[in-house]
Amino acid sequence: MQSATAFYLVLYGATLVVHVVFMNYVLGGTAFLAVASLRRAFRRSSFEPDPIAEMARDWLPFALGAAITAGVAPLLFLQVLYEKPFYTANLLLFHRWMSIVPVLIVGFYLLYLLKSRPFEGKWMPVAAIGAFLCVAWTGLSWTENHVLSLDEPQWIEFYGRQSPAYYKAGVYARFGVWLFGSLPTFALMIAWQLHGSSGRDLFAPPLRRRLERTARAGLLVSLAFATFYATQLNAAGRSTIETAGGWTAMLVGALAMVVQSSGWSRIRSTTNATARWLAVLTAATLVLIVAAITLRETLRAAAHGGSAFTEAHAQAASVGGFGVFVLFLILNAALVAWSIRIAFRSSPSPPSG
Amino acid sequence: MDQPYYPINDFGPVMKGLVIGGLGTLHVFTAQFAVGAGILLCYFQWLAQTGRSAAAREFLRGYFRFLVLVAFVIGALTGVGMWFTAIQISARTIGTMVREFHWIWAAEWTFFCLEVVSGYAFYRCAERLSDRDRFTLLILYTTAAWMSLFLINGILSWQLTPGDWPATRLVWDGFFNSSFWPSLLYRTVAAMTIASLMACVVINTLTDMPLEARKELIHRAASLLVFMVLMPALGIWYFRVIPADSRSWLLGGSAAMTMFTIATVGVSLLIGLYALVGLIGGRLYVNIATAALLCALAFGATGGGEFIREGSRKPYSIRQTLYSNSIVPGDVAHLRAVGSVTHDPYPLRDAGQYPDDQLRLGAKVFRFQCSICHTLDGINGLVHLTGRWTLDQKRMNIAKLQHTKPFMPPFSGTAEELEALVQMLTWERAGRPASWAAPPATGAASRIRAWLEEAGTAPVRPPAG
Numbered sequence: 001m002q003s004a005t006a007f008y009l010v011l012y013g014a015t016l017v018v019h020v021v022f023m024n025y026v027l028g029g030t031a032f033l034a035v036a037s038l039r040r041a042f043r044r045s046s047f048e049p050d051p052i053a054e055m056a057r058d059w060l061p062f063a064l065g066a067a068i069t070a071g072v073a074p075l076l077f078l079q080v081l082y083e084k085p086f087y088t089a090n091l092l093l094f095h096r097w098m099s100i101v102p103v104l105i106v107g108f109y110l111l112y113l114l115k116s117r118p119f120e121g122k123w124m125p126v127a128a129i130g131a132f133l134c135v136a137w138t139g140l141s142w143t144e145n146h147v148l149s150l151d152e153p154q155w156i157e158f159y160g161r162q163s164p165a166y167y168k169a170g171v172y173a174r175f176g177v178w179l180f181g182s183l184p185t186f187a188l189m190i191a192w193q194l195h196g197s198s199g200r201d202l203f204a205p206p207l208r209r210r211l212e213r214t215a216r217a218g219l220l221v222s223l224a225f226a227t228f229y230a231t232q233l234n235a236a237g238r239s240t241i242e243t244a245g246g247w248t249a250m251l252v253g254a255l256a257m258v259v260q261s262s263g264w265s266r267i268r269s270t271t272n273a274t275a276r277w278l279a280v281l282t283a284a285t286l287v288l289i290v291a292a293i294t295l296r297e298t299l300r301a302a303a304h305g306g307s308a309f310t311e312a313h314a315q316a317a318s319v320g321g322f323g324v325f326v327l328f329l330i331l332n333a334a335l336v337a338w339s340i341r342i343a344f345r346s347s348p349s350p351p352s353g
Numbered sequence: 354m355d356q357p358y359y360p361i362n363d364f365g366p367v368m369k370g371l372v373i374g375g376l377g378t379l380h381v382f383t384a385q386f387a388v389g390a391g392i393l394l395c396y397f398q399w400l401a402q403t404g405r406s407a408a409a410r411e412f413l414r415g416y417f418r419f420l421v422l423v424a425f426v427i428g429a430l431t432g433v434g435m436w437f438t439a440i441q442i443s444a445r446t447i448g449t450m451v452r453e454f455h456w457i458w459a460a461e462w463t464f465f466c467l468e469v470v471s472g473y474a475f476y477r478c479a480e481r482l483s484d485r486d487r488f489t490l491l492i493l494y495t496t497a498a499w500m501s502l503f504l505i506n507g508i509l510s511w512q513l514t515p516g517d518w519p520a521t522r523l524v525w526d527g528f529f530n531s532s533f534w535p536s537l538l539y540r541t542v543a544a545m546t547i548a549s550l551m552a553c554v555v556i557n558t559l560t561d562m563p564l565e566a567r568k569e570l571i572h573r574a575a576s577l578l579v580f581m582v583l584m585p586a587l588g589i590w591y592f593r594v595i596p597a598d599s600r601s602w603l604l605g606g607s608a609a610m611t612m613f614t615i616a617t618v619g620v621s622l623l624i625g626l627y628a629l630v631g632l633i634g635g636r637l638y639v640n641i642a643t644a645a646l647l648c649a650l651a652f653g654a655t656g657g658g659e660f661i662r663e664g665s666r667k668p669y670s671i672r673q674t675l676y677s678n679s680i681v682p683g684d685v686a687h688l689r690a691v692g693s694v695t696h697d698p699y700p701l702r703d704a705g706q707y708p709d710d711q712l713r714l715g716a717k718v719f720r721f722q723c724s725i726c727h728t729l730d731g732i733n734g735l736v737h738l739t740g741r742w743t744l745d746q747k748r749m750n751i752a753k754l755q756h757t758k759p760f761m762p763p764f765s766g767t768a769e770e771l772e773a774l775v776q777m778l779t780w781e782r783a784g785r786p787a788s789w790a791a792p793p794a795t796g797a798a799s800r801i802r803a804w805l806e807e808a809g810t811a812p813v814r815p816p817a818g
């Protein structure tokens with residue numbers, strides 16, 4: 001692989017990981033809230049306070065802001081890497097694609113609404129489900145766009161057909177992977193939050209059980225969707241993942257899943273050393289995300305490799321400004337850390353508001 | 354370079370420029386609000402912590418909430434929306450911009466991150482922070498917001514005044530171009546104006562506060578409007594550095610653009626006069642209706658500014674580098690030889706509605722070369738514009754497109770393509786009859802070739818830089 005290509009792929013992948021982490025919090029969090037609110041509405045659970053839902057409600061607006069902001073960087077590098085396929089898919093999906101913007105605005109305000117009212121009342125499930133649908137619609141759009149961008153032989157026919165969406169079993173299977181895959185990350189992040197604020201022992205055993213169940217179910221269903229998605233790949237795609245690189249990524253991913261699954265049993269059964277096990281889970285989660293992204297990019301490189309792409313990357317790498325980016329990256333990372341420190345020293349009690 | 358072909362969407366009766374201009378207005382307004390609000394918040398925090406204004410503290414809370422709900426949501430998402438729209442309008446333009454300036458955008462992104470984190474930290478924790486910490490967070494937020502304006506401004510101003518960049522291809526030559534400073538300063542003043550007017554709205558909602566205190570706050574907020582006195586000078590500076598042809602579109606050369614210019618200048622003057630006479634001089638109290646009206650006017654002025662920015666670049670989307678219709682100036686001669694749509698793989702979506710292949714060819718040429726600025730029979734519709742022209746008049750005026758109106762690029766196809774376009778327009782004008790016998794075209798091809806030859810492949814005015 002050419003060095004310019006590898007350089008941009010690394011930047012794209014690294015920034016996409018950050019997007020995926022926050023996106024998982026939002027996708028998993030709204031899914032969780034939607035289910036929790038329904039259970040409340042049908043009185044399957046008592047009206048006791050639900051610390052997981054409370055925490056999620058409190059932090060979802062920020063997490064959505066973070067997911068969107070974190071999405072900007074991979075969006076940029078993606079255009080350097082795969083200009084033509086990405087733009088073509090955008091153009092082909094047209095209204096379907098542009099709908100992300102108003103839908104996410106609605107979703108954002110629903111999250112603020114959920115945050116600012118008590119988690120009761122008849123309309124609560126409506127707001128929670130609405131927010132989830134907005135977020136899921138956005139995720140599905142990204143998947144649809146991605147799969148269409150890979151499907152170059154279909155572009156011309158798709159344009160002529162003037163179809164409003166790109167219906168394909170593979171798209172839904174693939175989105176299933178992301179949707180259920182978001183639950184373990186969400187569970188983990190909430191676990192850290194509860195643990196961090198557990199001066200009042202918020203992270204009690206029943207909560208641990210719930211999070212464990214959520215994470216494990218997510219992993220299992222996500223794996224099932226991934227398997228189904230693999231069967232939907234065309235011959236070229238299948239032969240790509242059946243290379244040494246593909247097998248390695250899948251093996252590492254599988255291992256990370258096993259570690260996560262057993263890590264959650266530890267979290268459930270021990271109340272000391274929680275932080276250590278959460279750290280193990282965090283590492284395993286990141287490894288799984290990186291493995292998934294690697295596999296994903298291996299598939300794309302096979303579909304859109306070739307000299308036209310590598311030449312474009314080399315040309316892009318020849319323009320100036322990289323130093324300024326690195327400078328501001330370091331500077332602003334430090335200032336972000338400073339802001340967070342200020343926020344943390346604000347008070348002994350967890351921030352809210 | 355090979356002409357890249359993208360699937361082109363039909364926006365119905367709406368001109369594509371209107372779409373990006375419309376969304377652009379919303380985005381620029383909210384983004385500038387976010388910048389100006391930072392400055393205003395720093396000022397009010399300073400007033401509060403130095404004991405100069407007791408009411409300032411209460412205002413800060415309400416105003417920041419409003420900022421988060423508006424700027425962090427609409428501002429951020431319309432920003433993504435601008436990106437998506439730019440792709441819809443001209444993928445090749447945004448692709449070129451990304452290729453040349455991706456590190457600037459990447460640097461801008463690091464400021465977005467700082468903006469979001471410092472802003473949310475203030476939003477969640479301000480109540481429990483010391484004044485010093487509050488001030489620090491606000492300074493960080495404001496610096497980040499203004500720096501993102503600084504960085505994007507370099508790229509956007511480069512589109513119109515690329516400076517030495519076309520020759521050197523050096524990022525900084527393009528970034529610090531001749532309209533960089535006037536437009537940065539102008540936008541900064543506009544940002545403060547918007548923030549100040551929005552503050553007047555918010556202050557009116559603080560009904561628990563005694564009227565005297567609200568009056569004082571309004572007076573303080575309005576003091577940011579003082580900087581509007583710089584606007585005429587900055588505007589004139591801007592007009593002086595933009596290319597002569599663009600300037601002429603705005604000052605009479607194009608009726609629509611001239612109207613935008615007059616309206617924008619007029620509205621800005623109106624706000625400025627009100628600020629000067631009423632708010633700063635006379636200590637007038639603005640009620641919520643007036644404040645909202647002033648905001649609406651500012652929104653209109655922002656819109657005017659965006660249309661001026663988009664419109665004055667014609668016929669380019671990136672001056673000297675790319676025409677609005679995604680054709681590189683250096684490729685015109687080549688496309689005239691091989692045909693502009695010969696290699697366009699995308700079929701017509703309504704191919705079945707055309708009686709013959711010539712009309713289909715004409716429709717493809719229209720889609721590729723003209724549809725970025727024209728509709729067929731909606732806004733700026735070609736069927737209306739050419740409605741009463743004779744066939745030869747159409748042929749000549751289109752062959753000499755850059756002479757017909759200097760804000761159009763040269764025609765970039767073969768004589769056959771041009772004839773097909775003329776026939777298609779004539780057929781459309783005739784009401785799209787089911788069968789079509791093309792009117793006689795004896796010798797037309799050679800006349801078109803001669804006109805194309807005469808027009809040349811260069812834009813009509815030599816680029817002034």
Ligand code: HEM
Nearest residue numbers: 023026027068071072074075135138139142143146178433
């Ligand atoms: C909360 C709303 C969002 C959700 C749920 C979401 C979800 C997703 C998902 C599921 C993918 C993977 C697609 C696939 O490989 O099948 C993805 C990729 C991506 N997302 Fe997001 N996303 C959201 C918002 C955004 C926003 C607002 C941006 C832009 C600022 C963004 C930028 C990206 C980028 C650049 C990729 C990579 C696309 C590619 O390589 O084809 N996302 N997102």
